[in-house]
Amino acid sequence: MLNEKIKKHISKLHQKKYREEFCEFLIEGVKCVNEALDCADVDIIVIDGKRRDEPQMKNIIEKANKKDVQVIFCARTDIGDIKTTETFSGVLAVADTLDIIFEDLRDGKPIIALEKIKDPGNLGTIIRTADWFGLYNILLSEESVDPYNEKVVRSTMGSMFRTKIFQSKKIVHTLEQLKKDGYTIIGLSSEGASLDSLKLQSKTVYLFGSESNGLSKEAREKLDSILSIPGNGNAESLNLAISAAICCYHISL
Amino acid sequence: MLNEKIKKHISKLHQKKYREEFCEFLIEGVKCVNEALDCADVDIIVIDGKRRDEPQMKNIIEKANKKDVQVIFCARTDIGDIKTTETFSGVLAVADTLDIIFEDLRDGKPIIALEKIKDPGNLGTIIRTADWFGLYNILLSEESVDPYNEKVVRSTMGSMFRTKIFQSKKIVHTLEQLKKDGYTIIGLSSEGASLDSLKLQSKTVYLFGSESNGLSKEAREKLDSILSIPGNGNAESLNLAISAAICCYHISL
Numbered sequence: 001m002l003n004e005k006i007k008k009h010i011s012k013l014h015q016k017k018y019r020e021e022f023c024e025f026l027i028e029g030v031k032c033v034n035e036a037l038d039c040a041d042v043d044i045i046v047i048d049g050k051r052r053d054e055p056q057m058k059n060i061i062e063k064a065n066k067k068d069v070q071v072i073f074c075a076r077t078d079i080g081d082i083k084t085t086e087t088f089s090g091v092l093a094v095a096d097t098l099d100i101i102f103e104d105l106r107d108g109k110p111i112i113a114l115e116k117i118k119d120p121g122n123l124g125t126i127i128r129t130a131d132w133f134g135l136y137n138i139l140l141s142e143e144s145v146d147p148y149n150e151k152v153v154r155s156t157m158g159s160m161f162r163t164k165i166f167q168s169k170k171i172v173h174t175l176e177q178l179k180k181d182g183y184t185i186i187g188l189s190s191e192g193a194s195l196d197s198l199k200l201q202s203k204t205v206y207l208f209g210s211e212s213n214g215l216s217k218e219a220r221e222k223l224d225s226i227l228s229i230p231g232n233g234n235a236e237s238l239n240l241a242i243s244a245a246i247c248c249y250h251i252s253l
Numbered sequence: 254m255l256n257e258k259i260k261k262h263i264s265k266l267h268q269k270k271y272r273e274e275f276c277e278f279l280i281e282g283v284k285c286v287n288e289a290l291d292c293a294d295v296d297i298i299v300i301d302g303k304r305r306d307e308p309q310m311k312n313i314i315e316k317a318n319k320k321d322v323q324v325i326f327c328a329r330t331d332i333g334d335i336k337t338t339e340t341f342s343g344v345l346a347v348a349d350t351l352d353i354i355f356e357d358l359r360d361g362k363p364i365i366a367l368e369k370i371k372d373p374g375n376l377g378t379i380i381r382t383a384d385w386f387g388l389y390n391i392l393l394s395e396e397s398v399d400p401y402n403e404k405v406v407r408s409t410m411g412s413m414f415r416t417k418i419f420q421s422k423k424i425v426h427t428l429e430q431l432k433k434d435g436y437t438i439i440g441l442s443s444e445g446a447s448l449d450s451l452k453l454q455s456k457t458v459y460l461f462g463s464e465s466n467g468l469s470k471e472a473r474e475k476l477d478s479i480l481s482i483p484g485n486g487n488a489e490s491l492n493l494a495i496s497a498a499i500c501c502y503h504i505s506l
Contacts, residue, residue, distance in 0.1 A: 129495050133486050134484065135486070157488065158488075196506065229502070231386050232387040233383070233384045233387035233415075235381050235385040235412045238498075239378050242378060245491075245499060246498060249499045
């Protein structure tokens with residue numbers, strides 16, 4: 001059974017400040033919990049007691065037992081406090097946040113960098129897309145949405161456990177450091193040469209601005225070049241996740 | 254002032270059945286209302302009375318006056334019934350639905366076809382992205398989300414007025430008709446040859462399956478070929494709007 005202490009602990013993890021304090025976050029849903037068991041350090045799994053006999057729950061219980069992860073069954077009355085979605089999907093995990101440091105990103109492979117990204121769905125989708133294309137290095141600026149936010153976690157569809165997400169405290173300093181290491185910094189914007197003209201090379205950062213304000217003046221000063229996604233239609237702009245996806249596709253061609 | 258009769262009419266338009274009955278839909282926000290005034294038949298504009306002196310509202314009022322569109326100012330107490338977003342953006346329009354028939358799609362240019370798409374954000378983003386790449390022909394199957402759904406309209410960012418969205422009553426019949434007209438039907442799926450191998454030609458339909466079930470068996474029987482988006486990472490799938498965007502980019506290269 002889910003005791004009050006654990007229930008309270010889980011409900012605290014809905015808030016960023018507690019996720020940071022405990023270095024833990026919540027993962028909901030069969031697919032994501034399975035991925036977490038494969039790739040992350042899971043502390044506890046909570047399963048809706050009424051659904052414990054469903055085959056997919058049984059699989060999770062078996063996998064958790066093999067890894068010595070505690071499984072707790074909860075009552076329907078507990079769900080309101082712990083669920084991360086409107087309709088609880090029956091299983092939730094508490095896992096340790098991933099400990100990605102700057103060094104992890106500096107392996108020479110492309111880096112997808114995001115400045116002040118605000119929309120959790122956009123960030124989750126970008127992580128999932130980057131994982132599809134085998135681009136595992138993701139750099140987030142200060143003031144970006146928390147990658148351990150429940151909606152981000154959900155929309156990565158498990159990909160967050162396979163990518164390396166480094167949260168910079170000051171992205172212009174991180175970019176400076178990468179430039180010293182021989183990285184080229186390419187900004188993506190609505191102006192600039194066409195993405196088609198890009199000559200692929202190792203050690204490249206692809207930097208995207210925020211949904212509302214684009215690239216900041218300070219970040220622009222660090223760029224080696226600016227590229228844009230060619231379009232011959234009339235829309236004023238593309239959604240950020242769409243721009244990032246097209247860039248990921250192009251650089252993986 | 255906003256009288257009860259108009260307020261009631263607007264609040265009905267939150268529901269699909271009334272949108273279909275009245276052939277009208279709601280558009281909220283400065284950008285979308287401006288686009289609607291440029292491209293659609295707008296019946297009424299409602300503006301938050303307390304914001305009527307803001308420059309962007311003044312622009313809308315001026316444009317509406319030139320087009321003989323009635324502008325009504327509403328009280329803060331009216332907003333709850335009419336708004337389409339959590340935080341009302343200050344301006345809302347009632348416009349006639351666009352009257353797109355099958356013939357409008359048969360101009361030989363590429364058609365982006367979507368089978369049972371359910372997520373309004375995905376549909377809106379696909380419309381916006383297609384407009385960016387100058388791909389204006391969009392075919393929706395039966396049981397797809399209503400393109401006049403408020404969230405779809407909002408996420409098109411005005412692009413829905415520039416694209417031609419045809420809602421088929423039975424997509425397999427529509428595909429058959431297009432094949433008779435000489436169209437090639439290409440399905441996008443996780444299996445199939447790489448999108449890179451695509452030889453561009455006129456009269457092509459690019460068909461995408463639903464978020465949860467992919468392409469249906471019946472639709473698959475109409476395909477001339479199946480293509481997939483190449484990825485060398487580990488994510489199991491791509492988000493539908495992302496797949497469609499990469500396809501749009503590729504065919505407009």
